[in-house]
Amino acid sequence: MKSANSCNINSFFAVVRQEFKMIFTDSGVLLILVFAMLIYTTIYSLAYGNEVVRNVAIAVVDDDNSPTSRTLVNGLRSGPNTEVRYEVSTLAEAKSLFYSRDVFGVVVIPDGFERDVFAGKVANIATILDGSHLLLYRQVLEQATKDALTNGATIEVMRLVSKGANDIEAMEIAQPVAYDGHTLHNPSMGYGSFVMPSIVVVIIQQTLLIGLAMLGVRRRERPMIQLNPIMSVVAKILVYMIIYGINLTIILGIVWPIFGFPYEGETSDVIVVFALYIIASSALGLSLSHLFAKRETPLMLLLWSSVPILLLAGVSYPKEAFPGWLYILGKIFPSSSAVNAYVNIGTAGASLTDVSTDVVILLILAIVYTTIAILAEKSMLSHNIHISDNQCV
Amino acid sequence: MSLFCNILHSFIRELQEVARNRLYRAILIVIPLVMILFFTTMFYSGEIVDLPIVVVDKSNSPMSHKLVSMVDATRGVKVVDEAQSIAKAEQLLRRGEVLSIVYINSDFESSILRGEPTKVECYLLGTNISADGVIERDVQQAVMTFSAGVSLSRLQASGVGYDEAMVEIMPINIHSNIVANPYLNYGYYLAPLFMFMGVVILTVVSTVYAFGRELRDATAREWLATSNNSLVAAVVGKMLPATIVMSVMMEFVLFILVVVMGMECVGSYLFLSLSILLFVLAYQSVAIVIISLAANLRLGLSLGGGYAVMAFTFSGITFPVSAMYPAVQPLSKLFPLSYFSDIFIDQMMLGVPISYDVPKVGVLLVFIALIVLVWQRLDRVVRNEMYWRRS
Numbered sequence: 001m002k003s004a005n006s007c008n009i010n011s012f013f014a015v016v017r018q019e020f021k022m023i024f025t026d027s028g029v030l031l032i033l034v035f036a037m038l039i040y041t042t043i044y045s046l047a048y049g050n051e052v053v054r055n056v057a058i059a060v061v062d063d064d065n066s067p068t069s070r071t072l073v074n075g076l077r078s079g080p081n082t083e084v085r086y087e088v089s090t091l092a093e094a095k096s097l098f099y100s101r102d103v104f105g106v107v108v109i110p111d112g113f114e115r116d117v118f119a120g121k122v123a124n125i126a127t128i129l130d131g132s133h134l135l136l137y138r139q140v141l142e143q144a145t146k147d148a149l150t151n152g153a154t155i156e157v158m159r160l161v162s163k164g165a166n167d168i169e170a171m172e173i174a175q176p177v178a179y180d181g182h183t184l185h186n187p188s189m190g191y192g193s194f195v196m197p198s199i200v201v202v203i204i205q206q207t208l209l210i211g212l213a214m215l216g217v218r219r220r221e222r223p224m225i226q227l228n229p230i231m232s233v234v235a236k237i238l239v240y241m242i243i244y245g246i247n248l249t250i251i252l253g254i255v256w257p258i259f260g261f262p263y264e265g266e267t268s269d270v271i272v273v274f275a276l277y278i279i280a281s282s283a284l285g286l287s288l289s290h291l292f293a294k295r296e297t298p299l300m301l302l303l304w305s306s307v308p309i310l311l312l313a314g315v316s317y318p319k320e321a322f323p324g325w326l327y328i329l330g331k332i333f334p335s336s337s338a339v340n341a342y343v344n345i346g347t348a349g350a351s352l353t354d355v356s357t358d359v360v361i362l363l364i365l366a367i368v369y370t371t372i373a374i375l376a377e378k379s380m381l382s383h384n385i386h387i388s389d390n391q392c393v
Numbered sequence: 394m395s396l397f398c399n400i401l402h403s404f405i406r407e408l409q410e411v412a413r414n415r416l417y418r419a420i421l422i423v424i425p426l427v428m429i430l431f432f433t434t435m436f437y438s439g440e441i442v443d444l445p446i447v448v449v450d451k452s453n454s455p456m457s458h459k460l461v462s463m464v465d466a467t468r469g470v471k472v473v474d475e476a477q478s479i480a481k482a483e484q485l486l487r488r489g490e491v492l493s494i495v496y497i498n499s500d501f502e503s504s505i506l507r508g509e510p511t512k513v514e515c516y517l518l519g520t521n522i523s524a525d526g527v528i529e530r531d532v533q534q535a536v537m538t539f540s541a542g543v544s545l546s547r548l549q550a551s552g553v554g555y556d557e558a559m560v561e562i563m564p565i566n567i568h569s570n571i572v573a574n575p576y577l578n579y580g581y582y583l584a585p586l587f588m589f590m591g592v593v594i595l596t597v598v599s600t601v602y603a604f605g606r607e608l609r610d611a612t613a614r615e616w617l618a619t620s621n622n623s624l625v626a627a628v629v630g631k632m633l634p635a636t637i638v639m640s641v642m643m644e645f646v647l648f649i650l651v652v653v654m655g656m657e658c659v660g661s662y663l664f665l666s667l668s669i670l671l672f673v674l675a676y677q678s679v680a681i682v683i684i685s686l687a688a689n690l691r692l693g694l695s696l697g698g699g700y701a702v703m704a705f706t707f708s709g710i711t712f713p714v715s716a717m718y719p720a721v722q723p724l725s726k727l728f729p730l731s732y733f734s735d736i737f738i739d740q741m742m743l744g745v746p747i748s749y750d751v752p753k754v755g756v757l758l759v760f761i762a763l764i765v766l767v768w769q770r771l772d773r774v775v776r777n778e779m780y781w782r783r784s
Contacts, residue, residue, distance in 0.1 A: 028691050046721050047706045053716040099745040101735070104715075122560050126568040132738040134582050136713055138526060141569065148567050176505055176547070177460075177540040178512040179533045184486075185519040191712045194522045296609075296691050297416055300602060303698045304424060304594045307587060307705065308431050318524040321441045321579060326434060344489055347520045354487040 011227045015235040018225055022215060023243070028295070029218075033211035033240075037203050037247050041255055044199055048192035049259040056139045057085035058105040059094040066114035068151075072125070075147035076107060081139040098128065105129050105140035117155055135191070185262060185348045193261050195316055197346050198339045200251060202310045204244060204274075205281040205335040206302065209288060212240075213298030216289025220380075229377040233286060233370060240282040241275065248274060264349035272352060273341045276362040280334035283369035290376050313339035334369075337361040399620040403630025406619045407603065411634055420599045421635065425642045428591040432584050433649055439580020441527045443471035447482045447491040450475060452501035460513065460539050464495060467531035486518060493517050493528045505543055523579070581656055585741070586710040586734055588646045593676055593730055596639045597701040598694060600680035603631050605690030608774065611781040624772055628764075632677050636670075643669040650741070660740035664747050668736050668754055675729035675760035676701070685767040688780040704728035732756050 023029050060076065062069050077084040085103055088094050094106040106128040116123040127144050129137050227235070252270075256263050292298050311317050312330030319327045330336045341358035344350040352359060411417050448464070450457050465472040473491060476482040482494045496514040504511035515532045517525045541562045548558035607613040620627035644666060650656040658665070680697050687693035707714070707724045708731040714722055725731045732753040739745035764771075774780045 028695065031695055043703065044706060047717055047724075048712055050716055050718050053713060057715070099739070099743070099749045120557070120560055122563060122566050124566050124568060126570060128570050130743070132582065132742045133709075133713060134579070135716075144567060175540055176508075176510060176543040177536060178510065179536040180512045180514045181517065181529055181533070182514065183517045183519040183525070191522065191716075194520065195711070294416075296602070296605075296694055299691075299694050299698055300416065300420055300598050301424070303598065303702065304428060304591050306702070307590065308428070308435075311435060311587075315521060316523075317435075317579075317583070318441055318444065318521060320444050320524070321438065322435045323437075340489065343520050344487065348487065348518055350487040350489075354484075355489070 008227075008231065011225060012231050012235050014225050015227050015232055016239055019236050019239040022218065023211075023239070026214075026218065029211055029214050032207050032214065032299075034243060034247070036207045037200075037244075038250065040203055041196075041200055041251050045192065045196060045255055045259045045261075048195060050192070052190050053135050053139050054080050055083040056081060056105065056136050056143075057103045058082045058107060058140055059086040059088055059097050059103040060084050061088055061091055061094050061106065061108045063111040064109050064113035068114040068117055069109045072109060072147055072151055073107075075150065076143060079143065081143035094128070098130070104133070104136045105144075107144055185264065192259060193347065196259075196261050197343050198310060198313060198316050200248075201277070201339045201342055202306060202313070202335050204248075204278065205284075205333065205338075206306050206309070208240065208244075208278075208281045208285040210298045210302050212282065212285030213289045213292045213302075214295050216286070217292055217295045217297075219289075226381065229374045229381060233283070233373045233377055236286065237279055237282050237370070241278050244274075244278050262347045264347065265345035266351065269345050269352045270342070273338060273345060273355075273359065273362070276359065276366050277334050277338040277342075280338075280362055280366040280369055283366060283373045284334065286373035287369055287376050290380060309333055309335055310339075312336055315339050315343055331361060332365075334362060334365050337365070395621070396623065396626055399623045399626030400630045400633075402619040402621075403616065403627045404633045405630075406616065407631050407634050410606075417599070417602070420595055420602065421638045425592060425595055425638070428595075429588055429642070429646060429649065432588050432591070433653060436580035436584035436587075437654065439584070439654070440468070441524065441579060442468050444469055444493075444524050444528055445473040445491045446470055446493040446495060446528060446532075447474040447476050447485050448472050449477075449479055449482050449494060449496045451499040452497050454502035456502040456505060457497045460497065460535070461495075463535040463539055464532055467535055469527040469531040486516075492521065492524055493532070495532060508547075580654060581650075581742070583710075584654065585646065585650055585656075585737060586708075588649075589643070589730065589734065589737070590705050590710075592639055592642050592646070592673075593704060594698065594701045595642075596635060596673055596676045597680045597683075597697045599635045599639075600632065600677045601684045601693045601697040602690070603635065604681060604684045605687075605693045608684075608688060608781050609690040609783070611778070613775040613781065617775060624768075624775070627775075628681070628771070632674075632681075636673055636677060639673045640670050643673065647741075656741065658741050659744035660742075661747055662740070664750070665737060665740040668733065668750075668757065671754060671757040671761065672729055672733040675757045678761045678764045679729070681764050681771065682767045685771040685774055688774045689783045700728075704730040707731065708734050710734060729757055729760050 023033055058076065060073050062073055073084065073087070076082050082105070086094075086097055088097070091106075091108060094103070094108070097103045098106055108126040108128070110124060110126070113123050113125065125144075125148060127141070129140055131137055252263060255261075289298075292301075309330075311322075312327065312333065313336045314322075314327050314330070337358040341355040341362070344355050344358075345352070411421060446464075448461050450461060461472060461475075464470060470493075472495075474485060476485065476494075479494070479496060482491075482496075485491045486494060494516040496516065498511070498514075501511055501513075513532075513536050515529065517528060519525060544562045545555075545558050548561055549555065553561070607616050616631070617624065617627050620630060647662075647665065647669075651658060679700065683697045683700065684690075684693040687696055705711070707721075708728055709715075709717075709725060714725045714731075717725075736750045736753050739750050740747075
């Protein structure tokens with residue numbers, strides 16, 4: 001009994017060693033399972049690291065050219081959201097700059113602007129905004145609205161004061177109820193801080209699915225150490241947890257601070273979520289790995305699915321904007337729950353109990369996919385007649 | 394004429410492979426259609442509506458109730474809960490049941506009645522900037538409208554006429570002309586570019602596969618023989634199935650955008666349609682460069698796949714190139730998608746005169762010409778057994 005046990009443990013570690021060896025002696029698998037995550041995370045961080053869209057180039061057509069209109073232009077010039085790159089005299093010139101993407105918005109101050117202001121009429125300005133890129137659009141509109149409102153409020157206060165009201169009364173009439181916005185996390189509303197946590201989570205699953213399928217093809221081409229299916233699957237998952245654990249430590253410990261991405265919440269909670277997630281996705285990867293006949297197939301069939309899978313999580317694109325059945329269907333991928341759980345813990349500082357629904361789903365997926373992986377391993381063993389390598393026999 | 398026959402033979406050989414090879418058929422037909430169907434379903438409504446928020450109404454007065462119903466009435470936001478305390482509201486926020494808290498303080502109404510300034514606080518989570526943007530816009534709009542209403546009634550009560558009062562409230566009016574995507578539909582903004590991205594990945598993968606397969610299976614000699622050993626004819630015939638299929642898929646994407654999603658083409662549809670062919674060829678050419686240099690199917694697929702996926706980030710679809718670190722910005726020039734997405738937005742959404750886009754078409758031609766750089770290497774790789782059977 002005792003000897004059988006120790007033998008089992010020996011072959012358990014033999015499988016662990018064998019799995020490491022298979023990964024580290026195959027450049028293709030090594031690239032996908034070990035390096036892809038670090039490479040992609042670094043490249044995406046470089047692209048999105050600058051976070052906030054500032055100084056969007058705009059053109060101004062100031063037909064009024066009065067002290068009042070200059071005040072408005074100076075407001076747009078000093079930003080921070082916009083930068084007046086060109087001041088042109090005709091709308092046609094401004095349009096040409098817009099078409100050639102030298103500017104992303106145009107503000108037109110028509111002749112008679114100041115006259116209307118002093119005559120107590122509504123003074124108009126016009127903007128041309130590019131709705132084809134919503135981030136750029138928002139920055140230009142926000143700046144133009146803010147400057148127009150500031151100017152408007154100043155004008156109004158001036159008028160009311162001239163009518164005999166005192167400053168405080170005037171301010172109160174101008175704006176009796178103010179909007180006061182606060183952002184609890186990611187206060188600069190940075191794009192990188194918003195999208196990078198989801199991307200990292202999805203990369204883990206996708207590289208596991210592709211990498212394990214590639215390994216699976218190789219496994220069938222050569223004799224493997226035989227071990228009971230449960231132990232064999234557990235041994236393999238342990239290997240992937242070690243590799244991804246190290247990668248995640250590097251990413252969250254080094255890459256994150258460099259780019260200033262948020263990391264709140266308890267590390268122990270983060271570990272629980274990622275542990276369940278890596279078990280669920282590697283078990284899914286092991287289950288699917290039996291379906292692929294050739295080494296190139298997994299990459300060809302799965303590469304395109306990364307963006308759809310990212311969207312299905314309903315975080316980078318809000319789940320309220322697409323059909324509910326699609327969102328629920330998306331829950332079969334461990335990434336959907338893991339993205340939600342990790343973003344809430346990592347960015348918003350939630351605790352494990354706050355994200356208990358996602359954790360429970362991850363747990364169920366981990367159990368179901370591990371069971372399938374074990375059954376698949378078992379049926380493969382029964383097809384395989386080479387038991388000669390078993391050290392225990 | 395014989396060149397034409399040689400191309401035809403290589404083309405037919407490739408078609409036979411498509412008919413025989415399930416993986417090839419999946420990549421060329423099944424997956425593109427599934428992908429297009431997916432993104433169409435995903436972005437069909439294209440509008441972010443009824444984002445859940447919670448209100449903490451400490452005032453609990455007729456005026457605060459009016460404000461809450463004004464916030465609830467906006468398209469983007471829905472008040473799903475009213476919490477008694479900020480702590481309770483925060484709990485809902487952390488659980489992800491709501492995306493934002495609107496807080497109205499206890500002397501909200503009394504301040505307004507006393508004629509003192511007051512404020513409405515809105516707490517955004519910050520984890521989802523597209524949803525947060527919609528919530529901020531709508532709550533702010535509701536508060537401003539409410540505030541203007543208070544000003545208006547107060548000015549009218551003190552004997553100021555309506556028109557005059559309106560001028561007091563809004564001395565400067567902004568006319569926004571949104572030239573592209575006037576309804577700011579997220580679907581119009583994201584769906585096309587996601588679908589092009591999908592076609593790009595499949596174009597690169599299928600082209601690398603078409604060439605790499607001959608090397609892995611050591612059948613390159615037979616392939617060349619069908620074209621009388623003319624490499625030009627063999628290459629053109631081999632590219633052709635993917636060129637045709639992926640161009641048709643791209644045209645199908647345009648068709649879906651216009652017919653199903655109701656997008657209006659304000660520029661030249663013809664110009665856009667014609668540039669599709671050059672766009673597909675540009676990516677095929679880069680794919681051939683990659684497989685020639687890799688001379689190995691699997692390495693070629695990894696490199697080609699990585700290159701294709703990167704275009705998504707560096708074409709500035711999601712995050713504008715002009716906002717990236719200056720050192721990173723030039724990378725965007727390395728991807729045909731950057732130029733094609735500009736052409737698409739110009740012609741489909743902005744109605745930019747064609748003359749502005751001719752240079753971009755020129756760049757696509759440069760990408761196609763890249764194949765010349767690796768021609769000798771390709772010639773060596775397909776004729777020399779040393780490069781075969783590697784995987």
